[in-house]
Amino acid sequence: MTMADIVRPYGDTTGDGRVQVSFTLPVPGVSASDRALAEGAALQLAGKMGLSPAMVVHTKPIGPDFTFFIVYGRASHLVDLSAVVVPEREFDVLSPAEVNLRIRTALGRKLVVVGATIGTDAHTVGIDAILNVKGHAGEKGLEYYREIRVVNLGAQVPIEDLVARAWQEHADAVLVSQVVTQRDAHLSNARELAAAFSAAAESGMPSRRPLLVVGGPRFDPASAAGLGVDKVFGRGTTPAEVASYLVHALTPVGAS
Amino acid sequence: MSGKLNLDPAKVARARELARRAGEPVTKLAQTHTTVSIERAVLRLAGLDGADAEGMPWVNRLTDAVRDAVGLEYGVALPAWDAMLAGGYPDLRTLAGQAADGRVKFRIPVAGEAVEARELAVRSVQKGVDTIDAQRALRSRLIAATADPPPPWIYLIVATGDIYEDIPQAQAAAREGADVIAVIRSTGQSLLDYVPEGATREGYAGTYATRENFRLMRAALDETSRELGRYVRLTNYASGLCMPEIATLAGLERLDMMLNDCMYGIIFRDINPVRTFIDQRFSRQVHARAGIVINTGEDNYLTTADAVDAAHTVVVSQLLNEYFGLEAGLATWQLGLGHAFEINPAVPDSFLLELAHAQLVRELFPGAPLKYMPPTKHMTGNVFAGYLLDAFFNLCGLMTDQSILLVGMMTEGIHTPFLSDRDLALENVRYVRSAAGRLGLSFQPDSFVAGRAHQVLDEALALLDRIGAEGLLRAIADGTFGVTRRPPDGGRGLDGVIERADGYFNPVADLLGELRGTDPMAEVLGGDAE
Numbered sequence: 001m002t003m004a005d006i007v008r009p010y011g012d013t014t015g016d017g018r019v020q021v022s023f024t025l026p027v028p029g030v031s032a033s034d035r036a037l038a039e040g041a042a043l044q045l046a047g048k049m050g051l052s053p054a055m056v057v058h059t060k061p062i063g064p065d066f067t068f069f070i071v072y073g074r075a076s077h078l079v080d081l082s083a084v085v086v087p088e089r090e091f092d093v094l095s096p097a098e099v100n101l102r103i104r105t106a107l108g109r110k111l112v113v114v115g116a117t118i119g120t121d122a123h124t125v126g127i128d129a130i131l132n133v134k135g136h137a138g139e140k141g142l143e144y145y146r147e148i149r150v151v152n153l154g155a156q157v158p159i160e161d162l163v164a165r166a167w168q169e170h171a172d173a174v175l176v177s178q179v180v181t182q183r184d185a186h187l188s189n190a191r192e193l194a195a196a197f198s199a200a201a202e203s204g205m206p207s208r209r210p211l212l213v214v215g216g217p218r219f220d221p222a223s224a225a226g227l228g229v230d231k232v233f234g235r236g237t238t239p240a241e242v243a244s245y246l247v248h249a250l251t252p253v254g255a256s
Numbered sequence: 257m258s259g260k261l262n263l264d265p266a267k268v269a270r271a272r273e274l275a276r277r278a279g280e281p282v283t284k285l286a287q288t289h290t291t292v293s294i295e296r297a298v299l300r301l302a303g304l305d306g307a308d309a310e311g312m313p314w315v316n317r318l319t320d321a322v323r324d325a326v327g328l329e330y331g332v333a334l335p336a337w338d339a340m341l342a343g344g345y346p347d348l349r350t351l352a353g354q355a356a357d358g359r360v361k362f363r364i365p366v367a368g369e370a371v372e373a374r375e376l377a378v379r380s381v382q383k384g385v386d387t388i389d390a391q392r393a394l395r396s397r398l399i400a401a402t403a404d405p406p407p408p409w410i411y412l413i414v415a416t417g418d419i420y421e422d423i424p425q426a427q428a429a430a431r432e433g434a435d436v437i438a439v440i441r442s443t444g445q446s447l448l449d450y451v452p453e454g455a456t457r458e459g460y461a462g463t464y465a466t467r468e469n470f471r472l473m474r475a476a477l478d479e480t481s482r483e484l485g486r487y488v489r490l491t492n493y494a495s496g497l498c499m500p501e502i503a504t505l506a507g508l509e510r511l512d513m514m515l516n517d518c519m520y521g522i523i524f525r526d527i528n529p530v531r532t533f534i535d536q537r538f539s540r541q542v543h544a545r546a547g548i549v550i551n552t553g554e555d556n557y558l559t560t561a562d563a564v565d566a567a568h569t570v571v572v573s574q575l576l577n578e579y580f581g582l583e584a585g586l587a588t589w590q591l592g593l594g595h596a597f598e599i600n601p602a603v604p605d606s607f608l609l610e611l612a613h614a615q616l617v618r619e620l621f622p623g624a625p626l627k628y629m630p631p632t633k634h635m636t637g638n639v640f641a642g643y644l645l646d647a648f649f650n651l652c653g654l655m656t657d658q659s660i661l662l663v664g665m666m667t668e669g670i671h672t673p674f675l676s677d678r679d680l681a682l683e684n685v686r687y688v689r690s691a692a693g694r695l696g697l698s699f700q701p702d703s704f705v706a707g708r709a710h711q712v713l714d715e716a717l718a719l720l721d722r723i724g725a726e727g728l729l730r731a732i733a734d735g736t737f738g739v740t741r742r743p744p745d746g747g748r749g750l751d752g753v754i755e756r757a758d759g760y761f762n763p764v765a766d767l768l769g770e771l772r773g774t775d776p777m778a779e780v781l782g783g784d785a786e
Binding site for chain 1: 417428442444447460461526637669670674675676679680
């Protein structure tokens with residue numbers, strides 16, 4: 001650790017540490033005395049969050065029982081850049097043409113991807129953003145890649161159906177998207193997915209287990225091992241990143 | 257037809273005519289088929305409520321027992337009320353319990369016995385229809401006793417999963433200015449082939465639609481309506497595999513608006529197309545009777561398709577929803593056709609394009625309470641930019657005189673709204689309304705905006721021509737809507753579709769105006785009929 005590794009938030013001057021937070025407290029703020037108490041409560045919270053000094057710049061009662069605050073303050077915490085851990089991306093992001101070439105030379109056949117959302121999650125927006133030709137953020141989805149065959153099973157697919165279909169299609173990879181996170185459903189569904197594929201592999205399904213990839217806006221990309229899957233993608237993942245990961249994992253360089 | 261865009265009345269009339277032609281074969285399908293959920297809705301109107309120890313509703317048990325014994329080709333009513341007469345059961349609940357245990361012998365009655373069964377069936381469902389009528393009258397009285405808020409109606413969503421958390425949130429939202437409260441359903445309910453029972457406290461990203469939840473929320477909002485001196489409307493979702501039953505429960509419990517689209521379930525929930533088209537017709541007949549305003553789901557197309565490229569598919573779907581709605585007996589004031597502000601803000605002139613689309617829809621459907629949906633696809637997590645985009649959405653909605661404004665949340669796509677998100681969103685609407693609410697009066701589209709509107713209408717006409725040539729079911733299979741392909745024999749729920757036999761009997765059909773015999777499109781095709 002050197003001094004160059006230490007940073008603070010930047011407002012308008014190096015080292016001023018200024019940040020902005022907003023939150024609601026379940027306290028009344030309509031009368032003058034209530035408001036004074038509420039603002040005191042907000043400052044107490046800001047202090048405990050490490051903002052010192054802090055200033056309540058906006059107070060707004062929401063109904064009779066709640067008050068909303070915007071607070072500016074100086075973060076007393078330091079950020080040590082040398083101690084930041086970044087899950088390293090172990091692959092380069094390739095263009096569709098490069099991805100297609102890798103698949104052709106290394107596999108000599110199309111790479112098969114089976115995608116679905118599982119559990120009660122009816123949101124296909126994530127899986128569709130990655131798989132549909134239409135794609136996401138200006139990038140075409142995996143259906144656009146000539147050397148990738150996509151089987152999109154859509155929403156609310158029972159895990160056993162997904163396992164059966166993956167083997168039937170000789171899937172190289174299974175992509176599962178989870179948007180709904182109430183009660184951590186995305187995490188328990190991912191674990192169930194991994195368990196179902198392990199159980200199927202042990203019961204003698206004919207070929208090797210496909211690569212298991214899960215994604216969704218609330219996933220921690222570093223959580224793959226804990227969930228028992230091969231790869232986890234978080235918010236903002238693009239189709240090209242997924243395609244690049246697939247060829248990285250399934251077509252090791254030099255394997256051709 | 258006049259207006260700011262100078263649309264060609266001949267083109268508009270032709271668009272409606274093409275929509276009618278595309279829809280008619282599907283209407284015939286609905287007239288010659290029934291579904292398990294329509295038959296269960298008949299039993300619900302006759303007062304059969306509750307569920308067995310496993311939570312399976314008695315309407316499912318009885319309908320399944322009848323189907324296993326004699327099929328549903330003649331409807332559930334004939335064999336069910338014939339069994340009531342033959343077995344002397346005190347009520348349908350007892351019959352359903354006995355039937356579930358395999359202790360009832362069902363048959364298709366003939367001659368005098370069929371007449372008796374039919375008469376008893378009609379008398380039994382009449383009570384349910386009377387309740388719907390009474391609720392409609394009560395709504396009118398409550399509106400008269402309070403006040404009907406001026407348009408646009410401010411529409412807010414609650415979605416905690418727990419009806420007892422939803423209630424205070426809904427009341428708080430109403431106090432903050434919401435005119436319409438929508439209780440989002442638990443994710444996955446659309447694919448349940450039964451309606452859960454009772455008050456529910458656990459759901460995923462929403463709260464189950466149950467009769468008791470409807471009743472509890474309506475009662476709470478009645479209380480708030482009196483407190484505020486304005487009638488606060490309640491919305492839920494008549495969609496999914498139980499669309500006809502949920503429509504019925506909504507009528508019985510005085511919900512005021514219902515999400516109800518002729519194609520949404522097909523495209524976005526992979527429900528079988530045939531099942532959906534049959535179910536939507538019955539559910540709309542119920543909504544017509546109940547005085548419920550439907551909200552259609554065209555906004556959803558723009559979340560999977562590009563909002564500029566696919567603008568005309570929204571118009572086509574609206575014309576189809578209008579045809580199917582009017583055919584089922586809905587009045588124009590009940591057609592809350594949907595659309596959305598979903599153009600990528602990075603596109604040059606994106607706001608002008610939004611204005612063109614919104615004004616086009618306003619002028620195509622002058623009498624319809626249009627429902628305008630806020631941006632979702634391009635809400636990136638930058639809440640500050642999102643708040644600005646929502647303000648532009650509010651401005652566009654006010655300038656083009658949209659009727660129902662779903663309030664956008666700056667935290668869209670991050671989490672279900674915080675209390676403060678909702679409050680900030682309403683502050684946004686209030687500011688735009690008070691600062692620029694009358695801007696629509698002086699707004700004159702320039703040639704760019706008008707030209708874009710004309711282009712979208714032309715593209716809609718071309719698409720309607722194609723659909724007319726190949727058939728609506730085929731067009732859906734080809735991925736015409738929402739860039740999603742749905743074949744007629746695919747999706748869920750096809751096994752619940754039954755072709756009607758010659759002697760098919762549904763005691764509700766006449767009550768719901770099945771035999772109206774007037775031309776449903778006369779009102780809108782007649783030009784100045786408004």
